[in-house]
Amino acid sequence: MAIIKVCDRNDTGKYVLTVKNASGVKTVAVDVKVLDAPGPCTDTIKISPVTEEKCTVSWKIPLEDGGDPVTHYIAERRETSRLNWVVAETECKTLSCVITRLIKNNEYIFRVRGVNKYGPGVPLESEPVIARNAYTIPSPPGAPEITAVGKEHAIIEWLKPESDGGSEIKNYLVDKREKKSVRWTRVNKDYTIYDTRLKIASLLEGSNYQFRVAAVNAAGNRQPNEASEHHIHYFKWNYFYFNFSYSIADTPAPPSVPRVTDTTKHSISLAWTRPMYDGGADVAGYILEMLEERTEQWYRAHHLAIIILSHSSTSLQKQCHFLEDCLDLGKLPRKYLKVEEVVKQLLTPGNMTLQLVKASLILES
Incomplete structure (x- = not known):
């Protein structure tokens, strides 16, 4: 009998046992499987997409399962400016997970380890990534121009932003205010504007109004563009x-x-x-x-x-x-x-x- 007292998953493999006495030599091959926690996940960790608040981390199954099937995975994150790891997912049953609560513009490293009945395995770390959107806030649209007016309404038009920031414009925010007021009021509180032309109703006849527009994409919106001229109202x-x-x-x-x-x-x-x-x-x-x-x-x-x-x-x-x-x-x-x-x-x-x-x-x- 041969006893190996200290071993781990790296000792798994084929061993050749040789027995020798006065009558001769006998050789036999023996497959040895060491029961242990899983080895590291195969290949590399992929992180996509990344935003300023969250990211999706994916990986592949470990090549070595430690002699027992992997039941789940543990995902962790760490800011590159810190030493301590924070558990982001304690029991992930799939080969990917969404990690949230990231801090905008902070740099992170992620690691994943498989778990079987013998415990957590060897972690696999990712390359550093920065928590920020792949797209940016769009540039301001053109200053709105009043193209038509009525007794209680006005029609304004504006030019699209020169840059959408890499994400489609999904809404325009239109504000109005009277000349004697300093407070802006949102026109489209309850509906979305896709066009660059809007009819604004419920205006007071004889009053002077000013309008401004901001473009919105998945990254958010900038401060509104240059406001329209103050004295144009009414025809x-x-x-x-x-x-x-x-x-x-x-x-x-x-x-x-x-x-x-x-x-x-x-x-x-x-x-x-x-x-x-x-x-x-x-x-x-x-x-x-x-x-x-x-x-x-x-x-x-x-x-x-x-x-x-x-x-x-x-x-x-x-x-x-x-x-x-x-x-x-x-x-x-x-x-x-x-x-x-x-x-x-x-x-x-x-x-x-x-x-x-x-x-x-x-x-x-």
């Missing part, structure tokens, strides 16, 4: 009807409910009928808006609103059409023609009548 549309006599036309009745006439993978075709009442003037065009499911914000499906100015002459029988982007006020000149000046430019000698639909943008400050 007002005036509607007139001319036949060399001055009268005010009414707004048209609503058209019929749109119906779907055709659909493709990337588009949808709609049709509707004219309003029953045109308000005393020909309908100049239509504005189509759409609402995304499970949201409350309407978006304009097209960018152009059309002003149609037409006149007819008994001698020329001529029609002229003038198209302007009425809603993009940032592109219009700051000085607007009065209605009378528009009329004078359209009139030519002869007996004619003039009809003006959606005329004269008048600035009220």
Whole structure:
């Protein structure tokens, strides 16, 4: 009988036993398996993805199980500036685990050891990693511009950030405040904004407002961008009807409910009928808006609103059409023609009548 008093898993293997006496020599091979705690996990520890708060650690099973199957694993972490290890997972049954409660921008080392009935095995350590996001906060979007206003609403637009920080922009935060106030109020508390255009309702007529926008991705958001100009509010549309006599036309009745006439993978075709009442003037065009499911914000499906100015002459029988982007006020000149000046430019000698639909943008400050 041979007794090895001190041994560990490294003594596992094939031994050759040789017996010798006066009659000769006898040799036999013996497989010896030392019962012990597991050896280190195979290969290296992989850490991905890493954020400023958590990371996912994964590994492979040990090559040596110590003569008994591995039942679970222990995962630990240590800041490189400290010596003590902190247990992050005491009984992980799989080959990966999520380690949380990391401190932003701190450097960590992780280690994993298998456990069988003989105890915890030899640990395998990872390379140092820094707890920070693979992406950064996006750059500020462009300063918002007021492109259209109404009695109780305003439409603002802004440019996308130059950089999304490596993560998709998932929301825009829009704030507003009155000129006499120092406190900003969040506009979209209860809904998400994906577009770079927003209609802001419930404004007070005659008040001056300022707006600002911040972009949000998975890393968070920076301070809002440069605010819009303070004094822009408000504009007002005036509607007139001319036949060399001055009268005010009414707004048209609503058209019929749109119906779907055709659909493709990337588009949808709609049709509707004219309003029953045109308000005393020909309908100049239509504005189509759409609402995304499970949201409350309407978006304009097209960018152009059309002003149609037409006149007819008994001698020329001529029609002229003038198209302007009425809603993009940032592109219009700051000085607007009065209605009378528009009329004078359209009139030519002869007996004619003039009809003006959606005329004269008048600035009220």
